[in-house]
Amino acid sequence: MQKIRSRVGLCTFILIFFFAGLLVFLNQYRKHAREWFLQPYNRHLYSQDNVLVSGTVRDRNGLILSTVNDGQRIYNGDETVRISTLHVVGDPYGKIGTSALATLYTELISYDRIRGIAAVSENGNTVNLTIDADLNAAAYKALDGRNGTVCVYNYKTGEIMALVSTPAYDPENIPEDLEENEAYSGVYLNRFFSTTATPGSVLKPVILQAALENLTASDIDPSQTGPISECRFNCKGIISFSDGYVKCPKIHGSQTLSETLANSCNCAYAAMAVALGNVRVSEYMQRSGLTSSYRVGAVNTARGTFSVTGVADYRLGYAGVGLYLDQVNPCSLMVYYAAVANGGTAAVPNTVRSVTDAKGREVYKPELTMTGKILSEGSSALIRQMLQNDVIATYGKDRFPCAIAAKSGTVERSGGASDSWFAGFTTDADKPYAFVVFIEHGGSGSRAAGSVAAEVLKALTSGQ
Numbered sequence: 001m002q003k004i005r006s007r008v009g010l011c012t013f014i015l016i017f018f019f020a021g022l023l024v025f026l027n028q029y030r031k032h033a034r035e036w037f038l039q040p041y042n043r044h045l046y047s048q049d050n051v052l053v054s055g056t057v058r059d060r061n062g063l064i065l066s067t068v069n070d071g072q073r074i075y076n077g078d079e080t081v082r083i084s085t086l087h088v089v090g091d092p093y094g095k096i097g098t099s100a101l102a103t104l105y106t107e108l109i110s111y112d113r114i115r116g117i118a119a120v121s122e123n124g125n126t127v128n129l130t131i132d133a134d135l136n137a138a139a140y141k142a143l144d145g146r147n148g149t150v151c152v153y154n155y156k157t158g159e160i161m162a163l164v165s166t167p168a169y170d171p172e173n174i175p176e177d178l179e180e181n182e183a184y185s186g187v188y189l190n191r192f193f194s195t196t197a198t199p200g201s202v203l204k205p206v207i208l209q210a211a212l213e214n215l216t217a218s219d220i221d222p223s224q225t226g227p228i229s230e231c232r233f234n235c236k237g238i239i240s241f242s243d244g245y246v247k248c249p250k251i252h253g254s255q256t257l258s259e260t261l262a263n264s265c266n267c268a269y270a271a272m273a274v275a276l277g278n279v280r281v282s283e284y285m286q287r288s289g290l291t292s293s294y295r296v297g298a299v300n301t302a303r304g305t306f307s308v309t310g311v312a313d314y315r316l317g318y319a320g321v322g323l324y325l326d327q328v329n330p331c332s333l334m335v336y337y338a339a340v341a342n343g344g345t346a347a348v349p350n351t352v353r354s355v356t357d358a359k360g361r362e363v364y365k366p367e368l369t370m371t372g373k374i375l376s377e378g379s380s381a382l383i384r385q386m387l388q389n390d391v392i393a394t395y396g397k398d399r400f401p402c403a404i405a406a407k408s409g410t411v412e413r414s415g416g417a418s419d420s421w422f423a424g425f426t427t428d429a430d431k432p433y434a435f436v437v438f439i440e441h442g443g444s445g446s447r448a449a450g451s452v453a454a455e456v457l458k459a460l461t462s463g464q
């Protein structure tokens with residue numbers, strides 16, 4: 001009897017132990033099952049070459065950009081579409097870490113907690129992107145083999161309509177020398193999200209904003225009175241400070257504030273930066289969002305830098321014209337211009353509209369996020385007007401298919417042509433688009449990057 005009782009006790013103990021263990025397992029399963037199934041060692045989701053073989057990526061019009069056929073990842077039939085959408089869609093191996101295939105791979109696989117693997121269909125879920133493949137192809141063609149980035153987005157909805165980063169390559173015909181050839185250096189980075197560059201004059205609107213909100217005419221010239229917007233700036237081609245000087249490409253003479261922007265007068269912007277002082281200028285760089293990072297889906301954009309603490313006046317002057325140590329990220333710059341267009345705040349960009357399952361049911365939809373207040377209504381209205389005037393007075397409005405407001409930047413580079421920037425927005429309220437173009441060694445900002453912007457806007461407006 002004693003023996004039986006002790007055996008019952010032992011069995012009860014083992015049973016309790018078994019069920020406790022089962023509970024722990026079920027709880028872990030509930031929490032982590034999806035991750036376990038999506039590990040690379042679950043070979044049926046990945047091919048022998050480590051290619052993710054589940055899930056389809058479509059553009060905003062439903063065009064298939066990448067899908068799976070017979071256990072192979074395949075891409076769109078058009079070579080230019082494949083190359084121009086590479087950084088947004090992703091390479092077969094997930095090396096472009098900011099792409100849809102790399103960041104949304106768990107959403108691309110349709111997974112069922114009960115049936116698990118059995119429910120994974122070959123094509124899995126579909127990521128519906130915000131980009132338009134034709135527009136992307138137009139942007140890629142406009143870059144014409146040069147390295148850089150182009151983006152256009154709707155600043156009300158955050159939807160990126162076109163996004164190209166070069167160098168790029170054809171994912172159906174991967175170059176054999178991709179890893180060694182200098183021409184492909186940095187090819188896995190999406191320049192728009194992950195790089196920074198010296199901004200030059202495209203930074204001037206931030207100094208303009210700080211000046212409008214803090215300076216009066218007498219801060220620039222003690223003989224003048226009234227608000228800064230009525231100040232006259234006299235450019236002699238060079239402005240001297242106690243410790244150095246800042247030069248202009250030419251003598252601009254007497255100018256209104258609006259003309260200083262259209263002329264992109266370095267002397268005027270250096271004078272305003274120095275009158276503001278390094279603390280104020282740094283504060284506005286922070287407020288502009290250019291020194292912080294945006295969260296675009298699962299991607300954190302690169303932070304810009306602006307270091308002027310304790311520097312000599314002429315260096316602060318150079319920083320005020322977007323040179324010295326200034327670095328900006330193209331995405332953050334585009335969002336700043338969008339905020340100018342939109343009364344002080346703008347939607348944070350996004351590349352994904354939704355993820356749907358095989359039956360077309362939505363399984364994921366990103367939320368619309370707005371930036372904080374970057375500018376006051378008053379400042380954004382004034383800067384908007386001045387940027388519009390830039391296009392009329394300097395760039396030529398007939399070059400563009402619609403009314404725009406914009407600023408160019410030309411940044412001298414040693415050992416080659418200047419880097420070329422063009423940033424701005426359309427001024428028609430029904431077409432709320434902001435854009436940025438950056439071309440490495442492109443030459444003149446207005447001529448090179450401005451022409452690419454014109455081509456993309458032409459494709460955008462003709463397609464609507």
Ligand SMILES: [Zn+2]
Pocket residue numbers: 235236237248249250251252253263264265266267268
């Ligand atoms: Zn000047």
